[in-house]
Amino acid sequence: MSKIEIWFEFASTYSYPAVLRIRGAARAVGVDIEWKAFLLGPIFKDLGWNDSPFNLQPAKGRYMWRDLERICAAEALPFRRPSVFPRNGLCAARVAAYFQDQPWIADFIERVYRANFADDTDITDREVLAACLGELGLDSRAILETALGADGKARLRAQTEEAIRKGIFGAPTFIVGDEMFWGNDRLDAAIAQASAETGRPGETAAPRMLPVTKPPADLEAIEAATRSIEFAMASDRETGALLRSLAHSKPAGRLLEIGTGTGLATAWLADGMRADGMLADGMLADAMRGGATLLSIDSDPSVVELARTHLGDMPHVELRVGDAGALLAQIQGPYDLIFADAWPGKFSHLDLALDLLAPGGVYVIDDLLPQPNWPAGHADEVDRLLADLGSRTDLTVCQLNWSTGIAIVTRER
Numbered sequence: 001m002s003k004i005e006i007w008f009e010f011a012s013t014y015s016y017p018a019v020l021r022i023r024g025a026a027r028a029v030g031v032d033i034e035w036k037a038f039l040l041g042p043i044f045k046d047l048g049w050n051d052s053p054f055n056l057q058p059a060k061g062r063y064m065w066r067d068l069e070r071i072c073a074a075e076a077l078p079f080r081r082p083s084v085f086p087r088n089g090l091c092a093a094r095v096a097a098y099f100q101d102q103p104w105i106a107d108f109i110e111r112v113y114r115a116n117f118a119d120d121t122d123i124t125d126r127e128v129l130a131a132c133l134g135e136l137g138l139d140s141r142a143i144l145e146t147a148l149g150a151d152g153k154a155r156l157r158a159q160t161e162e163a164i165r166k167g168i169f170g171a172p173t174f175i176v177g178d179e180m181f182w183g184n185d186r187l188d189a190a191i192a193q194a195s196a197e198t199g200r201p202g203e204t205a206a207p208r209m210l211p212v213t214k215p216p217a218d219l220e221a222i223e224a225a226t227r228s229i230e231f232a233m234a235s236d237r238e239t240g241a242l243l244r245s246l247a248h249s250k251p252a253g254r255l256l257e258i259g260t261g262t263g264l265a266t267a268w269l270a271d272g273m274r275a276d277g278m279l280a281d282g283m284l285a286d287a288m289r290g291g292a293t294l295l296s297i298d299s300d301p302s303v304v305e306l307a308r309t310h311l312g313d314m315p316h317v318e319l320r321v322g323d324a325g326a327l328l329a330q331i332q333g334p335y336d337l338i339f340a341d342a343w344p345g346k347f348s349h350l351d352l353a354l355d356l357l358a359p360g361g362v363y364v365i366d367d368l369l370p371q372p373n374w375p376a377g378h379a380d381e382v383d384r385l386l387a388d389l390g391s392r393t394d395l396t397v398c399q400l401n402w403s404t405g406i407a408i409v410t411r412e413r
Contacts, residue, residue: 003194038163176190269339293318395410
């Protein structure tokens, strides 16, 4: 595999979205990641700075915080401006540097960044770092004792010196071969460079794609409401556009969504049921195509209530709340299109959900590429799911390393 080095500093604002994006981007094109923690302090000192440039230049700082808000909103990443900036990430960096080759290190790094930039937690506190390690089922005491000892200090110092020799001047910085890319906005270019070096014809990290056009009328309002409650499991627009096209291909179809959430994917599915795909007034009343219906289920009444606020008056769309296992047992199939956007239908109750799929029907599963909110061991669940689906003789499976990672499953006629 080709590789990409990511050089990061735990106090770095733009490293936050880069760190949470890079695993999915690299996995999609078969590129390995090397995690390189270092300290910006010595580099800034050589420039005559005794603080972050975002503090030394207030106008630049104001811009950065607003820019970071926009980036996180676009990537559906939780964000809370730290009450202390910059926080000292020295101890966390020593752990990341000393144990950078361990299989759990990426999960640890992501947790520390989320603690700082999503939870506004003091990452200088060793108890916070111990909690990040403990969530991964690791011996936090032993790890911290090792990383914060003489060998851990020496490793981080050597890595910072290496960063200086490479000419690194900020974070995040990506190194691919002899090429350097600086900043979160250069991640896609770095991934494309690494992908090109795999020598696999036709592979690219950033394929040309048409922009998602004519979103559902209520989509922006639902997205804003979703961000306001910090709901971290929202469907993205690319997945929504795919669902709309599939729904539009079922003019008299019965559609089922497992996991309503705040109603983002629901809006796209409903939009696909419209006669012309998009109405000026955003209403479905006289435009449903051939009696198509959509049932969306979820176990969380609080988020479904948000969806109901925007979508509850749509004809032929039913939102139902309850235990997924019980609901799936009660529902009468067959369904022509099923979208599994929750744990049930993916990692539990899979057989029950697949039994509802009509011959020739389409079953869509998302979030199969690494996500920032994945708990430890979740990648194994995804692998087991894909292996299970691939072993079934009555199903055809197409896996797409696109968007959040999609599987399109069809039932044999």
